[in-house]
Amino acid sequence: MAVSVDEAVSTGPVRDRTPAARRFGGRGRSVLEIALLTVLAVVMLFPVLWMIETSIKENRDVYAIPAKFFDFTVTLDHFKDVFVASGGGRSTLSVAFLNSVVVAGVSTVLATVLGVPAAWAYSRFSVKAKKDQLFFILSTRFMPPVVVVIPIFLMYRQVGLIDTKLGLILIYAAFNVPFTIWMMKGFVDEVPAEYEDAAMLDGYTRLQAFWKFTLPLLVPGIAATAVFALIFSWNEFVFAIFLTSSDTVRTAPPAIAGLIGGTTVDWGLVAAASVVFALPVLVFAYLVRKHLIAGVTLGAVRR
Amino acid sequence: MGTVAAHGLCKSFGKVQALDGVTLDVPDGSFFVVLGPSGAGKTTTLRAIAGLEKLDAGSVHLDGRDATGDTPAERDLAMVFQSYALYPRHTVYENIASPLRARRRSSSEIAAAVEQMSNLLHIERLLKRRPAQLSGGEMQRVALARALVRSPRAFLMDEPLTNLDLKLRVEMRTELTRIHRSLGATFVYVTNDQVEALSMADQVAVLKEGKVQQVGTPTEVYERPANQWVAGFVGSPQISLLACHAEGDRLVGAEGWTLPRPRWTTAEDGRPLLLGLRAEDLSVEQRGNASLSGELYGLEPLGDRTVVDVRVGTEILKVKARPTVTGTPGERLHVTVDLDRAHLFDAGTGLALSEAGR
Numbered sequence: 001m002a003v004s005v006d007e008a009v010s011t012g013p014v015r016d017r018t019p020a021a022r023r024f025g026g027r028g029r030s031v032l033e034i035a036l037l038t039v040l041a042v043v044m045l046f047p048v049l050w051m052i053e054t055s056i057k058e059n060r061d062v063y064a065i066p067a068k069f070f071d072f073t074v075t076l077d078h079f080k081d082v083f084v085a086s087g088g089g090r091s092t093l094s095v096a097f098l099n100s101v102v103v104a105g106v107s108t109v110l111a112t113v114l115g116v117p118a119a120w121a122y123s124r125f126s127v128k129a130k131k132d133q134l135f136f137i138l139s140t141r142f143m144p145p146v147v148v149v150i151p152i153f154l155m156y157r158q159v160g161l162i163d164t165k166l167g168l169i170l171i172y173a174a175f176n177v178p179f180t181i182w183m184m185k186g187f188v189d190e191v192p193a194e195y196e197d198a199a200m201l202d203g204y205t206r207l208q209a210f211w212k213f214t215l216p217l218l219v220p221g222i223a224a225t226a227v228f229a230l231i232f233s234w235n236e237f238v239f240a241i242f243l244t245s246s247d248t249v250r251t252a253p254p255a256i257a258g259l260i261g262g263t264t265v266d267w268g269l270v271a272a273a274s275v276v277f278a279l280p281v282l283v284f285a286y287l288v289r290k291h292l293i294a295g296v297t298l299g300a301v302r303r
Numbered sequence: 304m305g306t307v308a309a310h311g312l313c314k315s316f317g318k319v320q321a322l323d324g325v326t327l328d329v330p331d332g333s334f335f336v337v338l339g340p341s342g343a344g345k346t347t348t349l350r351a352i353a354g355l356e357k358l359d360a361g362s363v364h365l366d367g368r369d370a371t372g373d374t375p376a377e378r379d380l381a382m383v384f385q386s387y388a389l390y391p392r393h394t395v396y397e398n399i400a401s402p403l404r405a406r407r408r409s410s411s412e413i414a415a416a417v418e419q420m421s422n423l424l425h426i427e428r429l430l431k432r433r434p435a436q437l438s439g440g441e442m443q444r445v446a447l448a449r450a451l452v453r454s455p456r457a458f459l460m461d462e463p464l465t466n467l468d469l470k471l472r473v474e475m476r477t478e479l480t481r482i483h484r485s486l487g488a489t490f491v492y493v494t495n496d497q498v499e500a501l502s503m504a505d506q507v508a509v510l511k512e513g514k515v516q517q518v519g520t521p522t523e524v525y526e527r528p529a530n531q532w533v534a535g536f537v538g539s540p541q542i543s544l545l546a547c548h549a550e551g552d553r554l555v556g557a558e559g560w561t562l563p564r565p566r567w568t569t570a571e572d573g574r575p576l577l578l579g580l581r582a583e584d585l586s587v588e589q590r591g592n593a594s595l596s597g598e599l600y601g602l603e604p605l606g607d608r609t610v611v612d613v614r615v616g617t618e619i620l621k622v623k624a625r626p627t628v629t630g631t632p633g634e635r636l637h638v639t640v641d642l643d644r645a646h647l648f649d650a651g652t653g654l655a656l657s658e659a660g661r
Contacts, residue, residue: 194388197355200375201382202449203405216392 048278054271055079062268078272092247093273096255100277103165103251104233107172111229114173115180116222120210122181123188124196134185137178145175145238153242163244168251171239176229183228187221188214224291227284234281252277305366305456305489306331312351312361314344314513321347323513325361329457329491329506334483337493338500339510340536345493346385348510349459352491354378365456376405381450382459385466387442389434389449396430399448406453420448423482440471451482457489464499476503497537501525509533527646531653534579534646540603540610540621543585545578546650554578558616562593565642570649570656577653579646582623586639587611593642595620599634613638 053069054062061072085091121127122134152171153162161167191214199209241254250258256273259266307329314322321344329335337345350356352363354375362371370378381402389398397404399420403413421427424444434442443463450458463479464472480503483490494500500507501521509516509524517529528534534542546557549570554562556578570576597615604626611622613636622638630636647656 192386192388194384194386195390197350197353197375198382198384198388198390198449199401199405200355201353201380202402203376205374205376208405213390 051271051274054267055275056272057268059266059268078268079276081266081269082273082276093252093255093259093269095247096250096252097276099165099248099250100234100252101280103168103172104230107169107176107233108226108230110169110173111176111180112222112226115177115225116184116215116218117210118177119181119184120188120214123185124193134182137181140178141175145236149238149242152239156243161243163246163249165249167243168240168249171243172233172236176232179232180225180229183225184218184221187218187225191217220291223288227288227291230284231281306364307335307352307457307489307491308364308367309348309352310362310364312348312363313359314347314351314356315359321513322351322358322361325510325513325515327491327508327515327518329489332487332489333505334480334490334492334503335506335508336500336504337491337508337510338495338497338537340495342512343495343510344513345495345510346461347513349382349461349491349493353380353382353459379456380459381453381455381457383446383450383461383463385462387434387446387466389437389442389445391434393433394430395426395432395434395437395445398434398445399430399452401449402453416452417448420452423451424448439466439468440475443467443471443475447479447482451486454486454488457491460490460492462494463492464494465496472499479503497539501537509536511536527655528579529655531577531579531648531655534648534655538581540582540623542579542581542646543618543620544648545580545615545618545620547576547578548573549576556595556615558618560595560615562595562640563642565645565647568647568656570647575650576656577648577650579648580620580640581644581646582610582621584641584644585620585622586641587613587622587624587628587636594637594639596635596637599630599632599636601632602628602630611636 053072055078056074056076057068058073058075058077061068064072081091083091083094122130127133156162156167161170195213195217196206196209199213200206204212235253236251237253237257240251241257244250244254247255252273256270256277259270259273307327309325309327312322312325313320323344325344325348327335327337327348337348339345347356351358351361354363354370354373354377358371362369364370365378365380389395390401393401396417399417400413403416408416417430418427421430424447426441426444426448429437429441429445434445437445443466447463450460464475467475476499479490483503492499492503501524504521506518507521507524508518509529511532516533517524519527524533524537528537531544535544545560547554549555549564549568549572551572552564554564554576556562562578595613595615597613597620600612600614600619603610603612607626609624609626609628611624611628611630613620613622615638620638648654649656
C-alpha cells in the first residue's frame, strides 16, 4: 500500500515540496521554544504513556499506591483478555473491534466511491449555483453529531436501522461524503482538465477519460481523504452509543467505555483495549503521513 | 476528406462573450490559421470545433455533416494542445499509442504506427521516457505525434509553438509546413503570432473579441486589411496611422501636412480618414512619389534593418531603413511615401475604404 501510494505521488502533479529550511523556520530554535515544546510534549504524551504502562502491568501494580512508574511486573494478560473471553472463545471486545473494522471500512469505501466522482463533477462541469451547492454540502458538517443524534435515532427506529451495523455505516458515510467532496475537489482542481480533453479527442468517452487518466493521478489525494474519513468513523462515539446497544453490533468506542462503571473497573483491560484501539489509526496515519500533509496544505486550501 | 465549417458560433462564460457569431469555412486540405490577440476567442473556437465546449448558438459541420451535438470522439478530429497535455503517467510510446488504443487497434498495428510517427518526428530514442523527462521541444513533438498517428478528418492545433524558444519555433514552423504538405490533411491552427500565420497559412482568419474581422490569404490580409484594427495587428513594425481628410486632389493631415490624394480613393472631401502607411512603404532615403517632413525621434536597429521613428507633429511614423542609417534625435527628415501602397480607413468605423479602383 505504502509503495503504490509513494509511486503515485512521484509522477503526479499533486506535490508539496516546501523547502525544509522554510518549514522549520531557518536555523536552530531558541531555548524558550524548546522548553515550551518539551512541556507541551510531556503534557500531551503522559496520558498515552500511562495508558501503555497500565496495559502491561499486573493488576496489583495497577492499583498500587503510590503508583509504580518503573518497577512493575510486565504481563500481556490484559491483551489476551481483550481478545479471548474468560471462559475461552471470542471476547465481547474482540467482536466490537471487528464491528469497528467493518463499520469504519465500509463507510469509508462508500463515502469515497460517492464523494470522488461528485468532487470531479463539481470541479469539471459548470453546475448551476455551484458555490451554493458546495456550501450546502459543507453545512451538513456544521452541527456536531450530538445535535442530530435524537432525530436520527427517531428516524432509524421508524425504518428499523436501530442497532444495526448498516445504520452506523450509513450515518458515517453521510458524514464523510461532504468532507470527501470538499477535500477531493481541491485535488481534482490540481489535475489539469486538458488530460481529459486530450483523452476525449483520442476517442475515449468522458467517463473513460476520467477513469483512465485523471483517477490514477488522484490516488494520493484519495488515500489522504480516505484516511481522514476512516479516522472519523473509527473514533466516532456519540452515534455509536446512541444507535447501537447489543454486543454483536456495538463498535469499539462504546464497548471500551462500557468497561468503565460497575463496582470494580478492570483498568488493565481498559488500557489494553485502548492501546489496541489506537494502533490502526497510528499505522494508517504513518503510512500516508506525506499525503496527510499534502491533504491539509494543498487539497483543502481554496484558490 | 476534411472540411470544417463553423457557423455563427456563440459562447459566453458568465458575462464574458467569448465568441460572438464566429463563422469559418475551412476547405479540405488547407492550412487554416486563426489569428488574434489573447482573449480573442481563438482557443474557444477551436474547442468548440473539437466538441469540448458546449455552444450557446451556432453549428459545426464536418465534411458537410452536422456534428454540433457530437462528442469529441465522434467528430474524429485530433488536437494538439498549447500545454501539450501529455499523460504524465504514460510513457511517450503509450502517449502516442493512446488514440489507437482508444479505437481498439491491434497491437501490431499500433507498434507500426508509433514507429512511423517517431521516425517522422525524430523521437525514436524518447519512446520509453515519461513526459516529465522531456524538454519543451520534445514534448511538442510527442504531442504532435499523438495527433498525427491517426488520420482524422482534420488536425486542430492550439498555439502549439508558443511555449518553444525562438530557434525551435522557426524550425518547427518549417517542419509543420512540410508535414502538412506531405499529409495533404486539413489543419486548423490557432496562434497569436502573425509571423506564424503569414508564413504557414493558406488562409488566415483574423479574430478579435469573438468576432471574425477578416478571412483571406496571408497576402490579402497583409496587403488589404479589412479594417484599421487588422492593419494594426498584422505586420511588424506596426503600421503607422495618420489622421487626415481629403480636400480636392490632396490629402490634408491633421498635423498640417499634405500629400497627393491617391487616385483610387472615393472618399468625399472633409470626411475624417486614417492614412495607413507600412514601414516598408516609407523611406528616409529618397524613394516613392510624395513626402512628409518630420523630425527624428528614435532609431531601432534590428540587425538586418533599422526602424526609424519619425515624429510628424504628435504622430509617430515607423520607417524601415537600411541598417547603416544614422541620425541624431531632433534632426529634420523627409520621409518619402509610396502612395500606391497606402491604406485609407474611415476614422469613425475603422473600415478600409473601397479599393476597387486600385
